[in-house]
Amino acid sequence: MPSVNSYDVTTWPVGDAAEDIGEVINSIIADIKARQTATDEHHGGKPGAVIHIPPGDYHLRTQVVIDVSFLRIEGSGHGFTSSSIRFNVPEDEWPDLHELWPGGSRVVVDLPIAGEVDESTGAAFFIERSGSPRISSVEFANFCIDGMRFDGDGSELHPANTYVNGKTGIYVGSSNDSFRITGMGFVFLEHALTIYNADALSVHDNFIAECGSCIELRGWGQASKITDNLIGAGFKGHSIYAEHHGGLLVTANNVFPRGASSVHLNGVTRSSITGNRLHSFYPGMVVLAANSSENLVATNHFLRDQEPWTPFLGVGNGLDDLFGLLRIDGSNNSVIGNHFSEVVDAETIRPAGATPVIIRLVAGGGNYISSNHVVAMDVRTTSSDSCFSAQVDALLTTEASDSLAVTAVEVDSDSARNTILDSGTEAEVVVDRAANAFRATPAIAAG
Amino acid sequence: MPSVNSYDVTTWPVGDAAEDIGEVINSIIADIKARQTATDEHHGGKPGAVIHIPPGDYHLRTQVVIDVSFLRIEGSGHGFTSSSIRFNVPEDEWPDLHELWPGGSRVVVDLPIAGEVDESTGAAFFIERSGSPRISSVEFANFCIDGMRFDGDGSELHPANTYVNGKTGIYVGSSNDSFRITGMGFVFLEHALTIYNADALSVHDNFIAECGSCIELRGWGQASKITDNLIGAGFKGHSIYAEHHGGLLVTANNVFPRGASSVHLNGVTRSSITGNRLHSFYPGMVVLAANSSENLVATNHFLRDQEPWTPFLGVGNGLDDLFGLLRIDGSNNSVIGNHFSEVVDAETIRPAGATPVIIRLVAGGGNYISSNHVVAMDVRTTSSDSCFSAQVDALLTTEASDSLAVTAVEVDSDSARNTILDSGTEAEVVVDRAANAFRATPAIAAG
């Protein structure tokens, strides 16, 4: 070991990392705390440490509890593979598979989940500290947290498709500063990453998929960024959720299905959702709820098409096509330069015969909606047993069997003083022109 | 070695990494496969491994063949230096140079390239696996792949300037999931990175320059991202190329000359090219070909100026100035909020006397072109023997000797039902106003 502040879970004398990496890491943290006691103003003395997790399978049977700043836990492989696809392969074919499980530096969450479980008790990594200062600069990098299986909830779905198992990857319960989550893989967790009261958090370049919910910023917070991640939640959960945050930057993410929402903001202000690629099988892709105000939603690519994979046919998020792909309850937001593709089979629209709504302003006012482009087509989609090829086939299909009429922008009567420019033709925008400003996208003369 | 799944090429007992790192890595992979045989459902058992490449020069005389998931190959230095500049320094000055070659953790591709070579046989790292599941989570990080020299093709160029040597950095030949290429350096390869059938691939924060082509996504694929890279291909090749992909996110890249194209999409749908800085010496910077549809091209900075470096004077990509800096053969794309600078010597325009075209829609329909700003100027450029200072001088020159008339948008008769807003004045847009919607950028009264 090159330094007293560098640890390796496979060489630490207490516990057995393969059997219970939680016990090992807690023992290491106790060692750090026992050694780093200085409060000397001049020399510091509490630099924290790095804990290495080499590639390997590590069961976690004891929750890791972190209450020291400057702790970095680092692996050498994010190890994602699709457990969802594998669990939907008939068991008699499993022996033919190259591998059955995620890999890399893989922490297998094997906590006793029973009775009353919430996101904190079911968390593999639990972080909380009271007093001052806030806990700072805890870092997670380049390893895999695998919830292993979903247990089901009594629904008719295959248990593996329920996204229910009471397990959380990382849970931060108290105010925190300058945390960093980078290069991680999260798979088959009911909640991947749940963080309360974040300041200057960075969630960057991770792979967070096949989890019930992926990134949840709760409580309140500011000045954080969720950038450049590959993300896809389950049909019940959020891919990206934030509440009562200001100055949040959500950019350059590729968010794929099947989250109930791609980005859901609740009471969030002065934040940005820009330059993301968003793909969903349901309405309600981006939701600005609970008076979310002064946010910028710009240059995102929204694609809403339909579930092509057999095991999830008929599953939805419960919202109908009038809900809006982008729905705003709030004021003074900017929605600029987004592309929306709505590619569905007209027969599946709910309520039946309705005209789907793309951008819907339900309450508030003063929003500025400009230069958005809506494309809609009626396509006969076919489903497949192969998740990947079904999705790619659907993605590459651009031949409509017929045109699909949509409402590009609908402004409810509870929302007023909005400005709607170049985001739909006269026929495509439903707005009270006395209460809002409206300039239609020019129609095509020969159209 | 702290763990059985961590390897170091310099300490592995088989082979000599300096002489043939390919033999060493293949031996390590054989060891991983021999050890990791478990198919036990409960414990996994195939976590893969990490292979470390410390800084140093490593010849690769045997192709590395990867068919295991969860393999991470990691160095400690991307090691780029400009071989292009060095090869254009007279040989008698070489002894005065601080260093002659790239560095860092440097893999020198020294494969026997002879006779029939294609991107796969000339690849330093060859990845392919049949059967299920797809190979997943192979990671390359923080090392350098150096093709060492270009051999020329009999053209009149200095061999070093031909970008021809039959060498590929990384070649992935079969369907793959969740691969990650991060922090790498690629230099003097005919093809840096060629990947077929990618799902959820991340190519992030790399340095890929002085290669024939840089990033090529072939076959088909989905939900990948090419983000935050520094990229610059040769005059014959593509900086970023993708075919038959859906949901691709190309953002935050700084793409410099001299690629034949900056971004070339072939049959690509529902993808994003947003927030990039693109610089080229030729027309055809961004090409949406073969019915590429429903893509978003937004808030990119396009600069097309002229070759300022003496060794490449007279070299081009064969396209004339009517081709368009952005050319679209496809439907329902969005082109919003881009800046275009065309800074050329009017004498060099081809066909002579032509009016250069900035955005050209050649086929398809339903495209939405809004809020783009075109700047054009006629500048007497001067070339220099010094690549860096010539480029900087050119970049910083903003004084036109004269104004340059351009066609901001041209819509061919094969493209219809497009909407063109605020992207050029009446005089700058060529469009059939019966077949398309058009609103001119307002002219300046005193202009």
Place this chain on the structure above:
Amino acid sequence: MPSVNSYDVTTWPVGDAAEDIGEVINSIIADIKARQTATDEHHGGKPGAVIHIPPGDYHLRTQVVIDVSFLRIEGSGHGFTSSSIRFNVPEDEWPDLHELWPGGSRVVVDLPIAGEVDESTGAAFFIERSGSPRISSVEFANFCIDGMRFDGDGSELHPANTYVNGKTGIYVGSSNDSFRITGMGFVFLEHALTIYNADALSVHDNFIAECGSCIELRGWGQASKITDNLIGAGFKGHSIYAEHHGGLLVTANNVFPRGASSVHLNGVTRSSITGNRLHSFYPGMVVLAANSSENLVATNHFLRDQEPWTPFLGVGNGLDDLFGLLRIDGSNNSVIGNHFSEVVDAETIRPAGATPVIIRLVAGGGNYISSNHVVAMDVRTTSSDSCFSAQVDALLTTEASDSLAVTAVEVDSDSARNTILDSGTEAEVVVDRAANAFRATPAIAAG
């Protein structure tokens, strides 16, 4: 040590890294230079090295001088914690604090700063090399550079709040290529990162806060990127500054207060500021000065509100509210799709009773300002002794006590031939309509 080119500061036989890491690293660099002398064309021989800094406190009493390419200095923790908050806690409460100092792999800058000090002599890491080629691929990753304290300048502020100590984190004095600064933490330095003459530089995913100035690109340069950082300078300094650069990409950064500017460009051309979240307590957030031309400023979120933290009440950057949040002295720039929130107490506006200006064009011409949304409100802000909660409270406050009239765009008479579209109503834009093109954002009929 696994390789001759991998070093660890804690095991190197010369010096004591805890007492003077500068002496240790200089000794390592001397070793690299003594060993790597080859100039052999075929084998390279100067690959550089990696120097590891494990977590710990390391005083730096000797400046590190780097003149070799391909050197990577790498830690295991960016170690940021707010020293600003801590220094403003009464000293008698310090024993109750969990920790007093930043941590991680922490380099404590303890240079003898006396007499004439400039950014180079006060730099912890000084990089310079003459001759050819330019020094290339020096990398800094994942460690902390801590200036420890500010000494004050005789102002009435608490010394800790002056941002004055003569210390620089990293200073690059000569032309350089392909440098990489990633995952670093910088805190309490008068200048964090000062780089002259950069080509293809990457400053990515760092935490640079509580420094006088954060990122300064000086001299001239090209094709660099400043992406995905968390940044916040002092009230006197720049968060991001660049001069005479072309092709610079500034994107996906979250820039928080209290820099005198968020982004200041001086004579910069053909560059991009896109998709950033920018927050300031003063006017002059983004400044394009000295004929900065052909730049793209798009889809940024600008928030200008007021200092909520007691220790800095009354501190400003000396600019009044007519200066503009975005100010342009230059030509042919594009300002597209930005959101601006101006949230101030009307009583504090200077000059008293003035109408604050959001976008101001002071000189040049040919700028294109389109689809920007300005929100302004008059809010009674309250200050707090708690920095974090005060900022969050302010950020989340969206209830105006009254509306605030602002000038969305003002075009001075020295700037002409600009095009202003959909960026303010008739009443909100001050422009000579003979000399510029103007289309007002449509007013609301019932407004």
